[in-house]
Amino acid sequence: MSEFAVILVHTTSEAIFTERILKAAGFDIKLIPTPRHLSSDCGSAVRILMSDKEDCLEALNEAGLVLDRIEPLEI
Amino acid sequence: MIYLDHAATSWPKPACVHEAMERFMRDVGASAGRSAHRLSLEAERIRFDAREVIGCLLGLNDPMRVIFTPNATTALNMVIHGLLTRENSHVVTTGMEHNAVMRPLRALEQSGVTVSIVPCQSDGMMHATSIEERIKPNTRLIVVNHASNVCGTVLPVRQIGEIARRHGIPLLVDAAQTAGAWPIDMHADHIDLLVFTGHKGLLGPSGTGGLAIHDDFNLDLLPPFIHGGTGSQSEEETQPNLMPDKYEAGTPNSVGLAGLAASVHYLMDYGLEQIVAQEQKLTSRLIDGLDEIDGVHVIGPMELNQRTAVVSFNIESIPCSEVAHHLDQQFDIMCRPGLHCAPRTHRTLGTYPDGTVRFAPGPFVPIEEVDRAIEAVTTLAEQRLNV
Missing domain, CATH: 3.90.1150.10 (Aspartate Aminotransferase, domain 1)
Structure with a gap:
């Protein structure tokens, strides 16, 4: 199983919004270029720890963010 | 002097505004929303910060509904042209408007839009009920100046907002003179669409302004005014239906927004x-x-x-x-x-x-x-x- 998951977002504003919420909640995250095999939609995506996936989703839902999707990150 | x-x-602006703009030009410089390198992401963080703090000042929940434009005039045109596209549209406004509202309305009259102008008293005051008296079945928009740039008169926006809400008509408020100088709460005041400028009461630089959209406003009603590059959905040749990109085509004034974010933080702290x-x-x-x-x-x-x-x-x-x-x-x-x-x-x-x-x-x-x-x-x- 992958160590990381990647949150795909629609826009860079959304990437920054996601980063802001997750960082404030103390999650270990990083903005990365959107993996080409997953989407051509936006320049940036948010990498999180796979183990944090459910908690991250909950934090983002609470903030009212509608995500594109979350995928495992294959390195 | x-x-x-x-x-x-x-003018002059708070020192933090100069410093934020100087820092942006020296250390960041890149286009917000256009690349994924760290300078571009930092520019986007600064722009997002500006959205967030302005949304907070205006009583909005969703920072993605704070749209940046080069000035208040562009934002007013965006809404006035956008909401009066249907045939036989009617709009109610007041006798206290700036040409940033009157000129787009006069231009639209050429294509069949009808305009009712509520007369005001000789000190600029008016009763909200005189707006209601002019509402028709085809009224698509109410647009009012929050405060006059000539004599400072503040119009009864909250009462007008209640009327607009009761009739299901969008209310557009020109807050060029009041954002940063007068209390505004878009929820309590029932303001659907509020236009602000950065370079007056918000204490920011010229070339910044925008549109704040109420959290409950149906975005499908308002089409994009300017079409073009957004850095998102680049495979499509049509404007993305994503906030805030739907209304923000073209390179943003990132250095201006850095100054604006700093000035609004300053205002909020003060x-x-x-x-x-x-x-x-x-x-x-x-x-x-x-x-x-x-x-x-x-x-x-x-x-x-x-x-x-x-x-x-x-x-x-x-x-x-x-x-x-x-x-x-x-x-x-x-x-x-x-x-x-x-x-x-x-x-x-x-x-x-x-x-x-x-x-x-x-x-x-x-x-x-x-x-x-x-x-x-x-x-x-x-x-x-x-x-």
């Missing part, structure tokens, strides 16, 4: 109540001082709770442009004479076509400078009698 032209552009209190103190002194001068007529409401810090006046038998020229040349005082891009307002106030002299002190103008301005007007009024 005494600068009393804050209703046109506030406290809007304190800003209003300081401006009211200056306005009170100005109105009382000018009103006492023989041959000087002050225009607009005298009650401080119904006006912003914008005071218009005339000196009998001296054209306003000459008064302003003498104030500049003899007394080192900067102000704005004329019609202030608001001929409709001046008609309402009875000062068309001659116009007025406008003193607009910002919140940080020392009261001694206001006193010196009153003394200067006194001198000019006395000189008039000796000619």
Whole structure:
């Protein structure tokens, strides 16, 4: 199983919004270029720890963010 | 120098604004939303910060509904053109509007839009019910100036908002003079769409402005005004239906937004109540001082709770442009004479076509400078009698 998951977002504003919420909640995250095999939609995506996936989703839902999707990150 | 032209552009700006813009130009520089490298992401963080703090100031929950445009005029055109596209559309506005509203409305009249203008009293005041009386089955928009850029009159936006909400008609508020200078809560005031500018009460740089959209407003009603690159959905040749990109085509003024974010944080830290209190103190002194001068007529409401810090006046038998020229040349005082891009307002106030002299002190103008301005007007009024 992958160590990381990647949150795909629609826009860079959304990437920054996601980063802001997750960082404030103390999650270990990083903005990365959107993996080409997953989407051509936006320049940036948010990498999180796979183990944090459910908690991250909950934090983002609470903030009212509608995500594109979350995928495992294959390195 | 005494600068009393804050209703046109506030100046000087807080030092944090210069510093944020200088830092952006030196250390960031890149385009927000266009690349994924760290400088571009930092530019996007700064732009997002500006959205968030402005949304907070205006009582919005969703920062993605704060849209940036080059100025308030662009944002007003975006909404006015966007909501009046249906055939046989009708719009209600007031006799206190700026040309940023009147000119797009007049242009749309050429294509069949009908416009009802609610008359206001000679001090600019009006009753919200006179808006309701003009609503028709085909009314698609109500657009009102929150406060006059000529004489400071504040219109009863909350009551107008209640009426608009009851009739299901979007309310657009031109807050060019009130954002950062008057309390605004888009939820409590029932404002669907609010246009702001960055370079006046918000204390930011010129070239920044925007549209704040109520959290419950149906975005499908408002099409994009400008189409083009957004950095998102680049595979598509049509405008993305994503916020905020739907309304933000083209390279943003990132350095301006860095300054704006800094200025609005400064405002929030300083406290809007304190800003209003300081401006009211200056306005009170100005109105009382000018009103006492023989041959000087002050225009607009005298009650401080119904006006912003914008005071218009005339000196009998001296054209306003000459008064302003003498104030500049003899007394080192900067102000704005004329019609202030608001001929409709001046008609309402009875000062068309001659116009007025406008003193607009910002919140940080020392009261001694206001006193010196009153003394200067006194001198000019006395000189008039000796000619």
